[in-house]
Amino acid sequence: MKHKKKQGIALEGTPNFLLHQWLPLLSFFAIISSCQSVHFYGQALSKSLLYFESQRSGHLPHNQRVTWRHHSGLDDGLEQGVDLVGGYYDAGDNVKFGLPMAFTITMLSWGVIEYGKQIKDAGEYTHALEAIKWGTDYFIKAHTHPNVLWAEVGDGDTDHYCWQRPEDMTTSRQAYKVDESSPGSDLAGETSAAMAAASVVFRETNPHYSQLLLHHAQQLFEFGDKYRGKYDESIGVAKGYYTSVSGYMDELLWAALWLYKATSKEQYLEYVLENAYAFGGITWTMEEFSWDVKYVGVQIIASMLLKEERHNIKHKHVLEEYRSKGEHYICACLNKNNVTNVRRTPGGLLYTRQWNNMQYVSNAAFLLTVYSDYLGTTNQMLDCPKGMVGPQEIFSFAKSQIDYILGSNPMAASYLVGYGLNYPKRVHHRGASIESYKKNKGFIGCTQGYDNWYTRHDPNPNVLDGALVGGPDSDDQFRDERWNYMQTEACTYNTAPLVGVFAKLSRLEVDHVSLNTPLIASS
Template identity: 35%
Template sequence: MLCRVLFGASVLLLIATRSAEAAKDYGAALGKSILFYDAQRSGKLPGNNPIPWRGDSALSDCVPGGWYDAGDHIKFGLPMASSTSLLAWSLNRFKAGYQQAGQLNQMYDMLRWPLKYFLKAWDPSQRVLTAQVGDGELDHAFWGRAEDMSMSRPCKKISTNNKGSDIAGATAAALAAGSVAFKDKGDNQFATRLLQGAESLYLFAKTNRGVFSGSAGYYGSSGDKDEMCEAAVWLYRATGNNDYLNDAKGFAETTTAWALSWDDKRVVCQELLYEETFDSVYKNAVIAFFNGWLPGSPTMIYTPCGLAWRDKWGANRYAGNAAFMALLAAEAGIESYTYRKWAAEQINYLLGDNNHNGGCFSFEIGYGNNYPKQPHHRGASCPNRPSSCTYAQYGLDVPSPQILNGALVGGPDSYDNFKDKRSDYIQSEVALDYNAGFQGALAGLNYLLAIGQMPATNNRCPCNQ
């Protein structure tokens, strides 16, 4: 009996040691991701602005505030709302992860920014939601600082005559999830405002169904059932009203998503509904999703160093989103050890367990010493004032003067090859939705470390530094 006990203790010690060696500084990475969202702020910046090279911008927008979408300066409603919902979910579920990292106050401050924008974008008396600020062609013809923009910034709106229940539903979901977060914080006044906005916007979306058609080649949605389901579940969580839960069940689809993205949130709906109902229909749908992602899937490509590579556009984004969902499913009791281990290995790859540039390369800017130096991002490419910033900066093959801390770049090809070049907007792009699931996964892993549940990992190309 004694030998068996000692052997068991040795195994536990070995597992704990391997976990410690494989674990990254998820807390540091989490704090930097928050800084990326702060760098994307539009409007009049607060006195505690932590990004020294950013200032007030787009003060004359029809709806000031919010986040710029990517390396450009357009404010797109669908990816902004979708990102906000995932970020709020990460706070609601893995709050201890933010606390452990010392980033809880920073997270609340960061999350408040888009939520305030959504409240201003939605006019319940006129039943009008601003869905986009800025024109794609005009914006992309400009390379420079957000603070220096002078082009026209037209607004696109959703109304009873111009349908957009996909964007309206996504925005209602963000407001409702935000309401849950700020009620938990004790900020009942802001939580109530968010809930009132969510309920009125959801009702508007529900009675004015139809996909937004004004994106003009940017962020065109394939449907609205997933957004409507997501909004309904969060409203149920915020209110306890069973009508919302019944709505969510009606909107739910049990087909398997190719990936979690700003457009396709079927697996989000399935996971949320399983957490509320424990119905095996939703559990099986979540399992089916991960059967298409985990090793052994006939449809998933793995790079030589182990990234689950779904697509050349935002490969890191898709892996980060799936890792976040895996950690959420694990918390709900679905294949907990397997999903946690896989999620940790995906995030470890993104933070350095790969062989690019000599190894130990972080795809999150500012994490460690070896990371992308040329993100496809206008503001970061601009030198300090009074120096000018034009398309000349776009073509310079030199590190950006400003460090875009926390931004997760698009990622490598399916052979682990990555081009750290500003003009390569496929691999070096950054965006709101690229970081959302990634940040949620960081919070989840930091939470597991805090409670002593971090699994042992076995990355193919471990960083030994």
């Protein structure tokens, strides 16, 4: 290799024998610097939970930490004679979409169920429970009758005409529901799953609330199962924004499985087993897990039931079928299948599709982490077509995806807003991109927001801490532009799966520092 003049280091006139001694050391520091291999997972965890406060709709509480936000959507549901104040905006717009909101709460709850101790150790347990409860409180309001669930407030078409802070909204706040004549089994199923998972979370700290959630979860599951249909067939305004491409059968399996975890009632497990084939649970092999496609989540949870002895005789055959399909996904992420694997960018990031790819990455990192823990506690290996894989290797890959998100990537950029120095400054987000309501209480109109704020090249005046943006393209390239919504828009369901993984890594980070042991043991 040819030696070139080094910039920024005074090496001129240095004796050759000393130069040759220093060069390896200098190269080592250069590599460490460029890779940004040291990450602060506890800080990332704290910021990820802050993000959900930025997305709150409704009357904000006295302990609201994101102070650039203010009350909004205080008349939601008024025209329909129902109280729909609260809940979350899904992304950079001001619509409350029920399906992705419910999935967000399911994943937050699952993270707390798996990694609650680590979240407590990091001092973030209260914030995690508050993030979940902000969603479930809204679902209780939205479930006004056993067979009625309010699915959406506002609509994407009118919302996209305006660029306004939530506090200034002038767009339609019409609310839409599913019921017996206009079914929505996918929405009812996901909301049931969210409330069942949350009931597990609150079982010890708030048992009355836990029982209330479970009551709603059971009613919603019965509603979704009895009156079957896709919610976007009943609510046309959802099409093109959150179309349920996978249908509703995965959500019904998903809900039944979470109800089984919450109640231990055999009827729910029997539902998952008896419908395993007809509903696609043991026939579909998938390479993605998302707010729309739940099959892999069902397969992974069903797989882990095998460790419980009571399932080994009666249900083993079907659970093994679920496991086979779930492990196909794990192997696909690890590039260990013979044919169907998840693509990767040159920098090593899992790549599913161009629009908001990071949602698939964060979900994969969570599932890989959970499954690696399961294999580790049961002393098992993963048998992929291309060879056996140990739990530490699975977790190491999950960590590589997290580290990529936090800055270990070709652009040396953090895709978690507010983390590190080089993160997206022009996130596609109405509230963050316009001067805070606390600073400027003057009304900002529909087109005024586009004219005065959307088109600015300046960084957003408010930092959307903890938001995971859509992320880079298939070549690891990223353009930090407000108009580039495919890459710079963040969503609640992007960040939700990260909470549990950040917590686990944060605990390992603390142990690594205090005990001077490797962050991840070699496989």
